Amino acid sequence: MTDAAIPRFTGDASPYAGGDPYADHRTADFPFTHLVDLADRRLGAGVIAANDEFFAERENLLKPGPAVFDPEHFGHKGKIMDGWETRRRRGVSAAEPHPTPDDHDWALVRLGAPGVIRGIVLDTAHFRGNYPQAVSVEGASLPGSPSPEDLLAPDVKWTTLVPRTPVGGHAANGFAVDAEQRFTHLRINQHPDGGIARLRVYGEVAPDPAWLTALGTFDLAALENGGQVEDASDRFYSPATNTIQPGRSRKMDDGWETRRRRDRGNDWIRYRLAAQSEIRAVEIDTAYLKGNSAGWAALSVRDGEDGDWSEVLPRTRLQPDTNHRFVLDGPVRATHVRIDIFPDGGISRLRLYGSLTDEGAAGLAARHRELGG
16 A cells, blocks of 8 residues: 655656756655665565566666666667666557557566565656556565566465556656565566666565574674664765675775764664574674774664663774674673764674574564564
C-alpha cells in the first residue's frame, strides 16, 4: 500500500532545453531515505532478468549515484539513456494498434540483503516524454539463489507492494510500503513501456538466523548481517551507514566524514547490532581519510533499549588512512554500540566481531518466523 501524503508526480516534463538537466527534476524529501538501500550493488543486489531492454540495459537501474544525461550520446538503436528503457509497445493489428491495458514490461531484482521494505523510489530522471504511464512493484521471498525461471514459476507468491500507479516523467516517484514481511526479490513493472533511470529500495535488513548461527563469529554491526545506524551527530558530507557497508572503503566519500567543528563537542554514531551479542574484537578503519580522519575514538556499549552506556574502548589515538584493531579484555554483551570521535573528522568502517547470545539468537529466530522467513 502507498502513503497518500507522499508527493506524487504525473505527466511529461518539458523537453531538455540545455544547461543543468536536473534543474527541473521533480523530487521530494521522502521519509524513508535514511534507511539502508536493500538494492545497493555493494550488498550484492542485481537486476537478474527483464523482458525487454532494447534501448537501455536493465543493470543501469541499480547504478550508484544519479543518472547521467548526455544530449549528444546516440547509438545505432537511438538515444542512449542511463537507465532501463524498453521499446515502444504496439497492438496486434492495424485495426488495434495500441497495447492492451494489461500489456507491460518487467524486470526482476534480487535484493542485496533480504529485508523489510519501508519505501521505494522509481526515478524517471531524463525520461521526459518516454517514461511509463504507470508503475507497479511486487515482492517475493524465496530461499537460496533462485533463477529467473524459478521466480517466474506459477506457484511463486508475489505480494503487491506498490499497486499500479501513474507516475511522472523526469521525477523521483516515491512510495511508502507497509508490508511487514521479509522479501528477497522484486518484480518492477512499467505499464505499458518506457524508461526508469534508477531504483532504490529502502528498508531494514532481516538476516537469516540459521546462517549467522552457522558462521559463529561474524561482524555484528554489518548491514548485511542486520546491523543498522540508529542516529548520528552529523551527516554533512556522507551517510553514517557507509561505516557498516561491505568491504573496505575505496575512496574518501565511501566512509563517514563530518563538517569541521568550531565548538568543544565531538561527533558520534549510534548503532543497533543484529541482536543481543557478545563482542570480542573491534576494527576502526580510517582508509582514505588522510587530513580529515578523526583524531581519537572511544567505544561504548548498552544492553537493552535504555540504560547506561559502558565504555569498552577508552579514548584512543587514530592514525590517518589506517585500519586499527583491538582485542577486548573479554566478551562484552551488548545490543547497541556508540562510537565517539574527537573532535570531528571521520572513519571509513567500524567492524564489531563476536557472536549472538542465546537470547539474541532466539529473538532473531522469532522475528524471522514473524516476517515469514
